Structure formats: structure tokens, C-alpha cells
Amino acid sequence: MTLTSPPVRAEERTEPTGSTGASPSRRKLPLSPKFFIVAGVAAAIGYLALVPLGYLLWGTFFDAEGFDLGGFERAYGSGRMGELWGNSLAFAGGSAFLSLTVGTTLAYLNVRTAVPFKALFFAASIVPLIVPGILYTVSWIFLASPQIGLLNNFLEPVFGTAPFNIFSIWGMIWVEGLHSSPIVFLLMVAAFRSMDPSLEESALMSGATRLQTLRRVTLPLVRPALLSSVLVILITSLESFEVPALLGLQNGIYVFTSRIYFVFRSYPRDLQAAGALAVSLLAIAVIGVIIARLLAGRGTKTYQTVTGKGFRPRPLDLGKWRPVVGAGILIYFFATVVGPLLVLIYAALLPYYQAPSAEAFASFTLDNFRQVFEMDSAGRALVNSLVLGISAAVIVMALMSIAAWISVRSTIPGRGIVEQLSFVPLVIPGIVLGVSISFVYLRSPIPIYGTLLILLIAYCTKYMPYGMRYATTSMTQISSELEESAQVSGASWWTTFRRVLLPLLSPGIMAGFVYILVVSFRELSSSLLLYSPGNEVLSILIWEQFENGSFNVLAAIGVLMVVALVIMVTIAYKLGAKVGLRED
Amino acid sequence: MRSLVATRTAAAVAATLMLAACGGAPTASPSSGDSGSGREDSDLAVAAAETYAKFNGMSGQERTDELVACAEEEGQLNVYTSNTDMEDLIDVFSDEYDIEVNNYRAGSESVLQRLLQEDEAGYYGADVFETNALELGVADQEGLLHPYESELRDSVLEQGRQSEGWTATRFNAFVVGWNTDNVKPGEEPTSLEQLAGPEWKGRISMEVGDVDWFTALHDYYVDEQGMSEDEYTDLMTRLASNSQVVKGHTVQGELLSAGQFDVGVSLYSHTVDKAAAEGAPVAWRPASGEPVQPIISRPNGIGLVKTATNPCAAMLFVDFELTGGQDVFKEAFRIGSVEGTDNPLSAFETFAVPEEKLLEDPDTWNKAYEDLLANGQAID
Structure with a gap:
């Protein structure tokens, strides 16, 4: 299927920039703004990625005596490795499958169909992302534990004893899959939004059924976004220990990260063994990115759906399926948002958790919320988290929009490396990221250590991979002919980027912005190491309550986070909509 | 640009190498004053x-x-x-x-x-x-x-x-605590040996990171009480086979008061006391009689x-x-x-966590506890 008007060879369009140093083009010194911007962004990404990577590789392969592979032996040399990896892969694969199915379906319904309850999507897409993993998981224990699960209590008369068991591999997949489905949802919404519906309409008119259209037209067009999602979720769930620790250990389901947990407990920290895991994940990530590039590169035009031809997304009528789909959405909304959130609110109002009863309701108190507000640093921490979250989201998305252009559009030699590098921080354990950054800035003449800036650097590094996935996914959809037209009309590269590409990229940028803003609020491992007194962030308070406090106060913090972030994200969307539509 | 990045990285790596080499040398005594960093x-x-x-x-x-x-x-x-x-x-x-x-x-x-x-x-x-x-x-x-x-x-x-x-x-005192709704007065556990019995199957909880507790109990039972290594391993394995394993003492305390399990064998006394003060149905000292001893202190x-x-x-x-x-x-x-x-540490029999042992050879004890939990849980 040809999707766009006559192809123009990309090479004709892009002037050689010679930015990355390989070509000694002396005929024209490329000291244009474009050169500086592109080179600056590439350098920034390289710098952000290489500092922790260098530290990680060094720590993994070398010890005081020199080159050493002992870490691999300690990490992998256990008789139960097969079982551990089996569980890990089942868990990661299952979670990826679930979140992909759920996230994509919801995104499709939201963007492309006249589905009811659209407002609920917003909450469904954001809330599981905001609630810290530990709270989300414990909420599910309260809902679906065979011993004390509320759902089990409700449904016991119908289905017999304990129909749900959250302490199983299925429970783990369920919780992790739902918790990460917002990543997919945000990515896919961006992808579907930039898709010309006339392609689907043509297919329908040519006699294809809706299902055929979906399978043969819609899904292939969003393949880069799908692939990005799978990659990110596979790796994050292979790394995750929260859900396996709280749900798997209970019944002796051990995953690979539980091995690392024990390895990492010793002092001195066995960075070698922990690094061995990260290096394996790095290999998976590198291969994944290569596959993604190959797929996208097979026909650069394949996924370009935003062309010079105007289109207006017209929602597909669901016909007789509308009530069915509507019911499905309500069920999903209750399962992922209302259920866990109600449990959290309920726990936040209680002095200690107990099954709902008249007695429990009588003991409702706002004491936990009062405790949160009375914490000395709570206000400051909230402000700092907001400042950091917004700054990190803006900086990362700005850098990654340009990086996506370098990677997807330019013909600069080595452009693939930019994409690979931007993906590196995804596999770096949080504590290694923190240590490597403090290592550098403790020795830097510029006074960054001990300020909020060091946290900003850490956040930018950590969220670069996500930003890059959001930006490249959108970039692959934008046809090069638009850029060409702008340039033919005399616009400079920078003007073209700013006035043509950036607005068209806005669905992806917006999604990435929201994602980074939200998850930066609960970044723990590097924040704990890098913040300084007076620069507290919200996650420090979460850590304190988790370490030795009250789960109920923790629940109150979770509820407040949901409220604060839903407001923030709503504002962001409102502003974003203005930017996206602006025509000047 | 790129070469600049490369140089900086190389410098950082070189610095790490030197520091790793210095830091790797054992510091003989606390007051030796021969640290390399000036x-x-x-x-x-x-x-x-x-x-x-x-x-x-x-x-x-x-x-x-x-x-x-x-x-x-x-x-x-x-x-x-x-x-x-x-x-x-x-x-x-x-x-x-x-x-x-x-x-x-x-x-x-x-x-x-x-x-x-x-x-x-x-x-x-x-x-x-x-x-x-x-x-x-x-x-x-x-x-x-x-x-x-x-x-x-x-x-x-x-x-x-x-x-x-x-x-x-x-x-920090590791104590055995229970949910007072599910464990009635008079039925409170009196020893770990008792909790390893079949009637407690699935009703107790261990914590995944309590290697210090495990090591201290080892020294108590083996060195003080004359238990053999095998007997100690057997006791702990049976305990693990009765257990739901959780991570984190705060979560463990919350789940105990919620009734997810009836007994926690390595709870912090302050977690239990604090929850009890809020009204939660948890305790580590029975109304009459003595708590499970030894209390492991750290x-x-x-x-x-x-x-x-x-x-x-x-x-x-x-x-x-x-x-x-x-x-x-x-x-x-x-x-x-x-x-x-x-x-309370003066009132009951307490046993201290052997810090030096854990500091000298953490891997052995980490591994032993990890294997024990897994082996115990594998028993049906």
C-alpha cells in the first residue's frame, strides 16, 4: 500500500552537516545554527549516557586487580538460574502482552472511535502511573489476596472460596501489566492521533471488514510505536522487583532480580554482579533498538501518515458494539483506577488497615493527612518535585525532539548511535546512576553537587530513553515532504523545525511530557543519594514512611500525589492543546 | 565534540581505576590514618x-x-x-x-x-x-x-x-508478634520451634532481607544452645515452609494487622508497639507469660x-x-x-546480631538465608 505522494530521496534534501566530526568537509564550514543545535544535542545525549555507562561497565568488568568476570559468575552461577529466568521471562512477557493489549485497545478506542465515557480515559491513563508501585501492589493485596481480599469476599458466594489469588504469576502479571499500561496508552494515543483515517476508510470502502482493516492497515501503521512499547516494558519488567517481591515471594516465586537483591545487600556493594545483570539487559536493549531501526528503515515512508494532505480524524462509529465497548471500558476503569484508588483512600482514612465494617467506618480520621502536612519538609518537597518534574520533562522532550530528527530524518553518519545512547539509561540501576553522577559532580569545578541541578541531571538521564521513544515514534509518522515544502519555500532548518515539525510532533511530545512529569515524582534510588538538606523531594517522604512509618500515612501521600498530578496534567493538556492548534 | 566527551569519560574511568585501587587496599585499623585521600x-x-x-x-x-x-x-x-x-x-x-x-x-x-x-x-x-x-x-x-x-x-x-x-x-529488636484477633489469648506462640510445627502452616511470615536476624539466631541456637548445624537448618527450613515471605517491615506490620497472616517471626518491636497504640490488633507480649525469646537486638x-x-x-x-x-x-x-x-532488653533474654561476622563474610550468610527461604517454600 502506498501511503504518500511521490518519494523524494532523503539525501537530496539534507545538506551534509558534517557535525559529528567524521567528514572533514572544508569546502563549507557548517557553522550554521543547525550545526550547533544538532551537535549540541548529540553531545548532551552522549554525555548523559556515557557517564553512567562508563561507570557501570568499569564496575562490572574490573576490580582492584584488573579485568574480572567474577560478577557474572556470582550473578548467574546458581543452580536455580533456569527457574529464575523462566519466571522472569514469563512475568516480563506476560506483563508486556497485557499492557500492550490494554494500552493499545484503549488508545484506539479513545482516538479513533466514538466511544462513550471518553473522560474516563484520561483518569484511566494517568492514575496507575501516579500511584507508586508499592502502593498499587499493596492495594491489590487488599483486593485480591485469598486470605483478606475484598473482591474475594464479595465474590465468594458466587464462585466459591477465593476465586482470585494475587500471589501467583498471574497476579504478578496482572498488577505489573496494568501498572505499566499507561506507558503504552500514551505512546499509542500519540501514534493514532497522527494517523490519517482516510487510509482506514479506503480499506473499508474496498470491502475489508473492520477487523481486517485493523489487522492489515491500522496496526501495521503503528508498528514503530508498538515495538517501542514492547521494548520499554520488557526491560522495565525484567528489572522490576517491587511486584515480584510483594506478590511472588509469598509463594516462593523467585525471579532473577531477587537474586540480585541478595547479591546487592552485601557491603561492599557487589557492583560487579549487579552490573552483570545490567549488561545482559543492555544487550537485549541494543538488539531491540537495532530491530526497531531496521523495521522503521525498511521503507522510510512506510509509517509516514502525516503528509501534506490535510486530514481530519473522524471517529469511527461503533454501531451496535457501542454499549458492549462502553461496558468494557467501565469494567477496566473500575479495575485499574477505582478499585485500587478506593482501597488507598480507605487506607488513608484509617489509623490501621482493617476489613470494611461499621466499626472501621466509625474510626475514619484525617489524621494521616494531617501528619503529611505537618512534616517539616512536605511543602518544600512538593514544590521541588514539581519544579524538577516539569523542568526534566521540558528539557528531555526538547532534546529528544531534535535527537529524533537526527535519528529518523538526518543522513548524518552515526545517527543510529544517538538513538542507542539515548536508550542506555533504561538498563542502568538507579543506585549506579546516582553514584556515577555524584562521582562526577563531586569533582566538578562547577558547584552543582548539593543543588537541585544535580537531581535535574539525574532525572534527565533517567527519563531520556522514554522521551526518545515518544519523540521517535511521532517523528516516523511525519512525512518528509512537509519539511521539504518548508525548505523549498525558503525556511531555514531551524524555522522548519520550530514551525512545522514541532507542532506536528506535539502529540508525542505531550505524551512524553506527561509521562516524565508523573514518574519523576516517585523516582527514589538516585534521588535519595543526590538530594541535599533543603532540597528535599517528595520521594524522600515516601521513603521515610515506607522505611519505618505507617502504611496508612503512605497511602495518604499517594492520594495527595494523585490529586496534585491529575491537576498538573490537566493544566498541561490544556496548555498543550493550545500549542498544538496554534496557527500563526 | 565527540572526542571531548570521550576524553572526559576516559578521565572519569581512569579516576575510578585509581580510586578503586586505593579503596581496595584493606584499611588495617580505624586509627591507622593511612588513607589515600588525604x-x-x-x-x-x-x-x-x-x-x-x-x-x-x-x-x-x-x-x-x-x-x-x-x-x-x-x-x-x-x-x-x-x-x-x-x-x-x-x-x-x-x-x-x-x-x-x-x-x-x-x-x-x-x-x-x-x-x-x-x-x-x-x-x-x-x-x-x-x-x-x-x-x-x-x-x-x-x-x-x-x-x-x-x-x-x-x-x-x-x-x-x-x-x-x-x-x-x-x-532495633526483632520480636515474634501476632494478630490478636486470629491468635486468641492462651494460644500465643511460645517458641520458634513451636511455630515450625504443622499447625502453623501458612499462618506465619518471614521477611526476605532479615539476614541479620537469621545469623543471630544461628549463633544463639548453635553456639549457645548446642544445636547442630543440621538441626538449625532443619528448624529454619520448617519455619520457612510455614511462611509467607514479604519484603519490608512496614508492609509486614500492615499485613499482620490486616490479618493476611497471623504471626510475624522477625517483626520490629517498635512497628508492633506503634500499630498497637493506634488500636491495631497486634502484640508481641502476651497478656500473661513471656514473649518468645531470645529477642534479637541490633x-x-x-x-x-x-x-x-x-x-x-x-x-x-x-x-x-x-x-x-x-x-x-x-x-x-x-x-x-x-x-x-x-x-525491655534488660527484662528479657536478648541476643545481639554478630556484626563482625556479617561484615567479614556477608555473602555466605546472604546465600544461606536466600537458599533457606527458597528451599523451605518449595516444601508443600
């Missing part, structure tokens, strides 16, 4: 050592008066801690003295990492280091801490002043940092933790370290 010769360290020595040699009201005057002149104190009650301590301390306290708090591993990293780089941010025994032991081993001497230290329970470099301020403490910018304030703060601070701990249901104060 810590001991820094002006800060020399000045602080002088101050510490002066006050360590004084006693009585004279010492206190002079120390307070000196500390208030410094006017600042930088605390690095993993103590989650620190904010409350500081509130009381700042009410009493005209000193501004900066509180860096994080998990014990992060605080230690931070202290070591800063020391390597010659950036001296901490005046006192307040955390768990293991991390204090490491800092002491690395030669970062200066001994603290005073009459107050002499009043600390003996198991709290095993090391010269730091002084215990409070204790000190948390404080050490003076050699490179303190505010050595007087640092010493004054240690004084404070051993006096007024003890009341703050008690309010947080913690067990203080000062002798006499109706301390």
Missing part, C-alpha cells in the same frame, strides 16, 4: 581532632558549658542519617540550642555511599553519621569516625559500645565524623541523643540504649 591531613580533620580530644578529656558541668558555647558559636550541624525519627529529634534539639541543623536522610546504604563518595572526593559534608550498626562499622573500618568519650557513653548498655568509633543510641548509633566542620555541635548532638533524645525515641516506641530506663 583526609587525616586536611585542615578540617586536624582542627576537629583537636576539638574532639579536648572535650573527650573533660567532664562534668565545665565540659557541658564549654561545649554548648562552642557549638552555638559554630551555629550549624550537618547530620547524615537513616533514622526516620530524626526530624523529631532535631525539633527538640533546636528548641534547646541555638543551632541550625541540616538533615540528610536516606536508606542506610545510601547514606553510607554518600559519606564514602564524598570522602573519596575530599568533600566533607557530614558532622555526625547516624545509622545502623553495619554501616557504622564500615565507616569506622574505613577510618572516617573519631571516638567519642564521655560519662554519657559509659551509661550506654554494654552491647551498645562494642566499637570505639561509634556509640549506640537505640536498638544497635543503631552515632559517630563523630573526623572531618566535621562543626565538631562541637557534633559532640553536643551525641550528648543530646543520649539524654533528651532518649525520650524522643521512647515516644516513637523505640528502645533506647541508655541503661536502666525500664528497658
